[in-house]
Amino acid sequence: MTEKPAETMIRATTHNVELRNVARKIMDNQRISVEEGVLLFEQASLGFLGILADHCRQVRNGDTAFYIRNFHIEPTNICVNKCRFCSYSHHFSPVSWELTVDEILEKVRAQDETVRELHITGAVHPARDIVYYGNLLKKIRETRSGLHIKAYSAVELDYMIRKSGMSIREGLQYLKACGLESIPGGGAEIFDETIRQQICSMKTPAHAWLEIHETAHQLGIPSNATILYGHIENYRQRIEHLSELRAVQDRTGGFNAFIPLKFRNGNNLMDAVQEVSVTEDMKMYAVSRIFLDNFSHLKAYWPAVGRQLARISLSFGVDDLDGTINDSTRIYSLAGAEDQNPVMTVSEMIELIREAGRFPVERDSFYGPVYPGE
Numbered sequence: 001m002t003e004k005p006a007e008t009m010i011r012a013t014t015h016n017v018e019l020r021n022v023a024r025k026i027m028d029n030q031r032i033s034v035e036e037g038v039l040l041f042e043q044a045s046l047g048f049l050g051i052l053a054d055h056c057r058q059v060r061n062g063d064t065a066f067y068i069r070n071f072h073i074e075p076t077n078i079c080v081n082k083c084r085f086c087s088y089s090h091h092f093s094p095v096s097w098e099l100t101v102d103e104i105l106e107k108v109r110a111q112d113e114t115v116r117e118l119h120i121t122g123a124v125h126p127a128r129d130i131v132y133y134g135n136l137l138k139k140i141r142e143t144r145s146g147l148h149i150k151a152y153s154a155v156e157l158d159y160m161i162r163k164s165g166m167s168i169r170e171g172l173q174y175l176k177a178c179g180l181e182s183i184p185g186g187g188a189e190i191f192d193e194t195i196r197q198q199i200c201s202m203k204t205p206a207h208a209w210l211e212i213h214e215t216a217h218q219l220g221i222p223s224n225a226t227i228l229y230g231h232i233e234n235y236r237q238r239i240e241h242l243s244e245l246r247a248v249q250d251r252t253g254g255f256n257a258f259i260p261l262k263f264r265n266g267n268n269l270m271d272a273v274q275e276v277s278v279t280e281d282m283k284m285y286a287v288s289r290i291f292l293d294n295f296s297h298l299k300a301y302w303p304a305v306g307r308q309l310a311r312i313s314l315s316f317g318v319d320d321l322d323g324t325i326n327d328s329t330r331i332y333s334l335a336g337a338e339d340q341n342p343v344m345t346v347s348e349m350i351e352l353i354r355e356a357g358r359f360p361v362e363r364d365s366f367y368g369p370v371y372p373g374e
């Protein structure tokens with residue numbers, strides 16, 4: 001049998017027999033185990049991972065790289081929690097805010113008709129409840145009926161639903177009836193309980209995060225998933241996190257995309273922890289693409305990593321660069337990200353994707369292509 005070019009490159013990249021065996025499984029589109037995932041993190045070179053991740057991306061998405069016209073609304077940064085890595089909440093940020101419903105609707109009206117998706121996430125405000133957030137969804141829907149509303153991380157949902165006395169299922173059904181269409185992936189951080197206790201002990205526990213997403217999927221509400229990497233966790237804890245997500249996806253198929261989120265050390269209680277290198281960022285993308293064999297999309301959230309790294313990530317398994325954002329998020333700018341006013345025009349996005357040798361495709365919230373004038 002003739003060897004494929006990628007297989008030849010793999011053989012040239014490593015003499016490690018165990019790694020070659022794992023590579024063979026990946027090239028044959030077989031699932032790899034937790035142990036094999038850890039092996040990739042611990043022993044594979046970046047070049048080796050890049051070849052494999054690129055193969056996995058190519059199988060799922062060809063040469064396409066997606067983007068969306070979107071904006072964010074962050075209703076408040078006043079929070080009942082005190083996560084140690086957070087630079088955003090009123091505990092650590094130099095500014096605090098609570099937008100009124102009118103101010104939020106004004107932001108919705110200010111967007112032009114080509115913007116398709118609204119992402120709402122913020123802090124866990126002690127005085128706001130599920131009725132408030134449900135009404136907000138209804139009013140946004142009345143203001144702009146065609147806008148896809150992706151709203152409220154599992155951490156916000158956990159708080160508002162518990163406060164209401166509803167079950168998770170009832171709370172999500174209520175919000176869906178108000179206009180909730182999908183759920184962002186924030187708040188997952190790292191599922192390992194020992195690390196979670198050290199970095200965000202007050203936060204929604206991992207099992208509740210997973211239950212909220214799985215229940216949402218059962219109700220026809222898709223979601224995204226994330227990991228916060230590059231702080232005090234180890235490789236095994238990262239892979240175990242991915243393994244939990246892969247198991248949910250096997251049962252529901254409800255995750256749209258996975259988004260690795262890099263820990264940034266500006267203005268928070270973990271500022272003594274060094275940020276990881278670009279090599280480590282690309283390893284995280286590549287191993288995620290390889291391990292999460294049942295996720296269709298891997299996203300680089302460019303306001304977090306910067307434009308240059310986002311472009312490089314397209315060679316390490318990423319097929320989605322999120323969106324135009326329109327300078328509407330402060331979560332990463334408060335943590336010291338390069339882009340203090342994140343906004344990317346559609347032409348800039350297209351150029352960035354083309355520079356990486358990929359074919360840019362504007363998408364809707366479910367990764368359907370959007371054609372000009374639609």
Ligand code: SF4
Pocket residue numbers: 077079080081082083086087088089122123124155200203
């Ligand atoms: S990360 Fe979220 S939940 Fe934690 S303190 Fe910050 S805003 Fe609150």
